[in-house]
Amino acid sequence: MAEYGEDPLMSSQNLTCPLCLEMFKDATLLTCGHTFCRICLENYDETQREVADMACPLCRVTTKLDKERVAGLPANVTVNGLVDDCRSADVSHKATDDVTKCTACEFGKDAVSFCIACSYYMCEGCDEGHGQLMTTFFKGHQVISLDDVKEKDISIDELSNKCSIHKRDDKDLFCKDCKVFICYKCTIVSHRDHVIKNQPDVVDELKNTVDRLIKLSESTIASLKENIGFIENKKEGVQEATQKLRADVMEAVHVKSIQLQENERMLLEQVDALQERCDGDIDTLKENAVHRIQNISRSLALVNDGIKTRHLEMDRLTAHSLHCEELEAILSEAFDETSAKDILESVKDVKFLPTDNIHEEVGQFSTPTCRIINKFEFPKHIQGMVKKNINSVVIAQYGGQSVIKINSSGDKQDMQKLPSMFYYDIAFQSRSKMVVSSNSYYEIHVHAKDGSRLATMEVPRGGDYPKVSIGPSDEILVANKSSQVFIYESSGQTLTHTIPTPNLPKQAFAIMSGAIVTSSCDANPSVVQLYDKDGNAGTSIRALQGEYLYPAVDSKDRIFIAKVKKGTLLLTLYELEGLDLRKKAQFEELKISPGSNACYLVCLSRGMLAFACGCWLYFVKVPYI
Template sequence: MAEQEEDPLMSSQNLTCPLCLEMFKDATILTCGHTFCRICLENYDETQREVADMACPLCRVTTKLDSQCTACEFGKDAVSFCIACSYYMCEGCDEGHGQLMTTFFKGHQVVSLDDVKEKDISIDELSNKCSIHKRDDKDLFCKDCKVFICYKCTIVSHRDHVIKNQPDVVDELKNTVDRLIKLSESTIASLKENIGFIENKKEGVQEATQKLRADVMEAVHVKSIQLQENERMLLEQVDALQERCDGDIDTLKENAVNRIQNISRSLALVKDGIKTRHLEMDRLTEHSLLCEELEAILGEAFDETSAKDIVESVEEVKFLPTDNIHEEVGQFSTPTCRIINKFEFPKHIQGMVKKNINSVVIAQYGGQSVIKIKSNGDKQDMQKLPSMFYYDIAFQSRSKMVVSSNSYYEIHVHAKDGSRLATMEVPRGGDYPKVSIGPSDEILVANKSSQVFIYESSGQTLTHTIPTPNLPKQAFATMSGAIVTSSCDANPSVVQLFDKDGNAGTSIRALQGEYLYPAVDSKDRIFIAKVKKGTLLLTLYELKGLDLRKKAQFEKLKISPGSNACYLVCLSRGMLAFACGCWLYFVKVPYI
């Protein structure tokens, strides 16, 4: 059984106060760099009344809880505060600031901290004046620009924008935080349960591999001593299988733990920000962005199938002993690939991209919206862009979508809410442009011309082009930097590798009437689908530089005859999606 591990929420020293051993509440950093809860420091300071200054509870370096100068690096006590600069100033900085009041700092308002204390005035209240209309408070929030403004600014520079009162913004933000807290707690609980499920599946791998060992050793026992070398080789294969599976399962668990830690860190920042006495304008804007980031993390799908797929793939491997004493002990069976589900659509599929480990997003011929479909058949209509047809689609980080439209040369980048961020004009080729996304969010475009175009992530700049002789219709980037191209339904159909300088690598050429479609997985393995007269033949390759080395070829699968315009997508190590004509197939492949 696996040893009990610490709760990842409590094991991070970065989130725990050394005095109360709880998560930080109003975290306060001292001049020495150590951080504590504000209330813990105040309670600790009460016990140190016999000395003028407080010593850090950890390193004993002398420090103070009073405001310190933020305009210089000497950390002296502050005597004033400049509202325009948002700086606390010591006597030296205050004097220097005053000497430049008629030039650089003209119009700046400086207040004495003694006056602030005597009149019980909040620095936040003093900082609430409009920098343009200096007598007016910034008590309104522009939702379009995400800034606080005064009522005059709404007329001058924020006309027709959505304007809200500060209390309403605070209330909405608090409601958002409350909702995110509940959703975070629920998500963390589900992730913990998922970790337990993954750990149990790891035990299943161990049980399956132990059975394989028993089968091997029982067969070897009845053979002669000359077969011991063969036994060793077979057991090494089992060990390698278990090591690979254990490593992948450990990675799944580590990903879940890291996700919990990311949620916890973001949640701590969200909670801490909303508890401050006065939410400054900049803090509210920053806090809104933190909430959006946390919501994006919580919206990511759980990997609930990979651990199960790993165990099932190992259990499918059987040891086949031989009856001939003069032959080797035996060999392992090779599991086969199979179609686990297929769906027919009313129109041809002309664009497909991975959404998560068990679903794809497709575009249909002449359609103005895209459909998300899971391997179990669940469907969901997604973004709709009026007056534009989808021809191909790809997703960047933060759910940005890259769309090839019904134009021979235009590609658009859209935000999650559907708003257009950029439009790229691609040199016209022999077909509508196909798009894919590289490991750094760069955009790859192939349009049956003699080159592949690579744009930086925003779509604003064409960084470079790669000359290709085979007029590719599809192009994909690997994690190692290689570019995989395919001429798809051309005759002859060719898959070829290039580096970003245009140097060519392996070339795979199909026979007449055969068409090749590649897909790259997260481990830089490359699957190539060969389509011919209602049959699908899948081959797995390993990438070594610019060379493809065949690792496995699976038996042919029967598919419905259709268009030669096809798409292949890797969803996980054990699952592929393949589209051909009006048909979409989800294919289970062996865990090799």
């Protein structure tokens, strides 16, 4: 704070360049906010021309320079304006050829001298009186002639060690924060809490710093010169190393070209294998269609021969009736109109994905994902589900007395109705015979196509209602959460075999090879296990807590396993190797509606699955792998 009667603009220490310690000349602003004389910054920049930016001499914050370097930095207009005002207001900063008035008396005469100790300009009279008192009151005062100041072209401030704000006080202290000399009053007014040092100490420190920097600079320059010699001596070594690198690159390219050729051969082999597999499947479809034509023609011939006989004996009448039933069953089977299309679409869905990284292999083939093509909600939980043909299933609902046939488009048809019982699970044998698990814990019924009951089986009671499935020879498999799987001959009259199963399965399926696939379904833990007819165990797949496994077998003896967990369905395809399962593909998770943990999975065709969970039925398209 300026003393009474003093101009605030005279606080010149706030307008002093930290580098030259003089009042700013063409004040220039850095990004950090610090200001310096432009000429000081240009001199400073000469020492670091090799770097693109400038570090502030005070705080080291970097200022970005353009191609003009310091000349391109902005001027501090505010500081330059204050400097101009200060110079015009402070008489000590005026040019000595201006008219300076006496400040020691009240007459306003022209000044001829200046007393540094008194900080007064004096006219001839005051100068004479001041001189007469030099041996008493003004002893030791230094008086300067203004003519001498004019000849030497210097300012009064340069000759005086007095504070420009507090005129009578010497600037014998140094503010380390502001890098300026100040008086003791300034430490209280404008430099509170700053680091203040005595002038002699500052001079000693500066001398020590200069000496240290001189020695360090000489040592650094010597080391740099020695380093330059070292670098030049290593130039030949660099050339040798780069030549080796060139040779290594050429060798790597050669090896990579061989690897790429091998990768190309392997990829083309995969394409050939895909074509061979699909061609084989197409041929199989064609053979099946031809075989079906032959069966129809053979059955039709037997039917025609029988009807031509005028008098049919009882045995021949029975045989003729059976022939008619067989022909009707063959004709009722749906045509496989989708498999060939699925095979073609599966090949088209496979894409070759070239790699973006030139250091890796050529690329790889994409794996098509499965997707839900349709879903349907029923008013009650689905209790049982079985394949009807390649795009439809038959389901039984909780507490229902009839079963419903539904296809992937949503077309529905009510089928057999048995008022005397509830359906719990269903399966179909040849000639459209239906095996029904009812609301009894131990009874299973076999019904003809017209609904008449052909047989009733009593199953040893287990921990749940029995679930049924049909084997390759029309045998009936029963699982009821007991420690064994029951196998009955096709009529249902005789229990032919039992297989011990410690995992208490709720589902069991026979495959063409003779193995039995079991699942404990919604038990914790849920386990899928393979057995042979003698009860020898093979692969077991165990789910984590809260995950439930449901298997299904397709026409190629491949096994799909559905893992159900918190509204998600994860399908995995396995191939059978004896009693072991080898994972062939795992598809992306599908989102399903949360429902009961009692679920069913059925393979309809090579590219279509049906999945039931709670009240929901899903038709899922899977890649033709």
